[in-house]
Amino acid sequence: MILSPCTWVAKDGLRCSTMNGLHGLTLSEHLWYEDGNVILVATNQAFRVHRGVLSQHSAVFRDLFTVPQPSSALLVDGCAVVHLADDPLHLEFLLSAMYDRSYLQRIAEVASGILSLSHKYDIESFYEEAIYRLLEDYPVTFDRFRSTEQYFLEPFEAAHHAGSIFIINAARRIRTPELLELLPLAFYLCSLLDGSLLVKGVPRSNGELEKLSADDLLRCINGKEGLMKANAAATMCLGPFTESLADDCKVFETCKKALVAITQDALEADIFSACDALTNIDSWIDEKARKYALCERCAGNIRSVHRDAQKEVWDTLIDIFELREDLPTSTDLAPSGR
Structure with missing residues (x-):
């Protein structure tokens, strides 16, 4: 079956069908209620739902249903058919959330x-x-x-x-x-x-x-490329440089040798050449500190220096990905809910 062309009443980009067929459409398995009183169509997907549910959640739908249908309008099983210029999968998600709020999930x-x-x-x-x-x-x-x-x-x-x-x-x-x-x-x-x-x-x-x-x-x-450069700079603290050690280190020579060993492990783990410049490696640093007897003062200093370097990377993401013109201003982010 193929949905025939229809006469329609325009309202906010929506249109109401006046034909009595749903030809060629796929009827939703989960959102097709026999007692539904309106059929929403997006591309080739049809959903039979309830006007009351739509109106309860959305003023746009509520206003749509106040538009009088032409006297010549034909219904499908007693239901008006509303065509929406929406992604059918997105519409399925939205309608599912209307009927079951728990559908609003983190995916x-x-x-x-x-x-x-x-x-x-x-x-x-x-x-x-x-x-x-x-x-x-x-x-x-x-x-x-x-x-x-x-x-x-x-x-x-x-x-x-x-x-x-x-x-x-x-x-x-x-x-x-x-x-x-x-x-x-x-x-x-x-x-x-x-x-x-x-x-x-x-x-x-x-x-x-x-x-x-x-x-x-x-x-x-x-x-x-920008992330690789940023990560190389951020992980300099893992290199064999005494500047990475704490000023108040009490076992400097031991920590100096430990840092050389840590540098070798970082090279083998591709930490210096990776793109994931923001990955939290505190646990890795602590593990290597224990393994090579790096004192807590020096381990803490390396963690702190790395964290500060990562904060700089975070702040430059908008430039690395050329997003400065896309991001909202502080005025845009004023608490307005929308």
């Missing part, structure tokens, strides 16, 4: 999809909660980032953060200050991805691939 794909449509349909509570969920995994301050366990040397895996592609694309779609503020970390994480995954894209829930735009892909590729 970047889901949260980003809900963000895009909650912004469009003026569902402020969903927008704010989705941002909150993303901030749990994608902090916007260095201190919060560095204290987040998943960014420690163990168990950090770049592939686990491929969802940052969804965040970048969502920020490009709706450009809200809260999403734009996530861009520096999102680009940093994308730049660490395997080249094939970065170019081909990350799988979506429907089997399709989510890809970066050509411009943003280029930002990631070019940013790798």
